[in-house]
Amino acid sequence: MAERLNIRQAEPADHGQIVGVIPSWWGGRDLSYAVPRLFLEHFANTSLVMEDDGRMVGFLVGFMSPSRSEEGYAHFLGVDPAYQGQGIGRHLYERFFELCRQNGRTVVRxxxxxxxxxxxxxxxxxxxxxxxxxxxxxxxxxxxxxxxxxxxxxxxxxxxx
Ligand SMILES: CC(C)(COP(=O)(O)OP(=O)(O)OC[C@H]1O[C@@H](n2cnc3c(N)ncnc32)[C@H](O)[C@@H]1OP(=O)(O)O)[C@@H](O)C(=O)NCCC(=O)NCCS
Known part of the structure; x- marks a missing residue:
């Protein structure tokens, strides 16, 4: 994966750009309703954004299950079609797995x-x-x-x- 790519924790302000790219990144399926703003408000510290020179090229929206204390849940993960096949999805997941381990989670769904x-x-x-x-x-x-x-x-x- 290119060195100029940077991974960071998501912020509530990322919500607009995330829902904005979903239709094109999902090949025309507008699933943006499935990522309401509350996910970015309440799960920002377990969600991730990958950037290329400040431009979002991938994201993962996930959380630690409040009800199932051993589980983390990856709700939405997307990579810009122009950047797919370069290991970005894997990198986002591996960082999320690490977050799960740090939070004592042993299962990811x-x-x-x-x-x-x-x-x-x-x-x-x-x-x-x-x-x-x-x-x-x-x-x-x-x-x-x-x-x-x-x-x-x-x-x-x-x-x-
Ligand atoms: C699915 C998606 C997240 C994969 O991201 P990506 O950055 O292209 O994936 P990577 O390059 O990190 O690939 C990781 C591994 O998965 C494999 N892989 C990626 N896309 C694949 C596909 N369509 N079919 C089979 N394997 C695939 C890669 O070959 C790679 O395997 P390897 O490491 O053993 O070589 C991306 O294609 C995407 O955003 N698709 C549209 C949105 C979507 O469907 N999201 C997932 C559901 S929420």
């Missing part, structure tokens, strides 16, 4: 939509396993109607060494 096969491939490479589900698409197990009817989710779990 994340989830994605079954249509996002790139995310499934990426998470497998990052050492996540797929939880069993009650649905399956192209060999990928998912949990049906996770959020609401028709909104299925693939659940990932990784135990930190």
């Amino acid at each position: 994340a989830c994605t939509s079954p249509v996002n096969q790139a995310s499934v491939g990426f998470h497998k490479k990052m050492g996540f396993s797929l939880s069993p589900g009650d649905g399956e698409s192209d060999g990928i197990p998912f949990i049906k109607d996770y959020n609401r009817p028709g909104d299925h989710k693939v659940e990932f779990i990784k135990r930190l060494p």
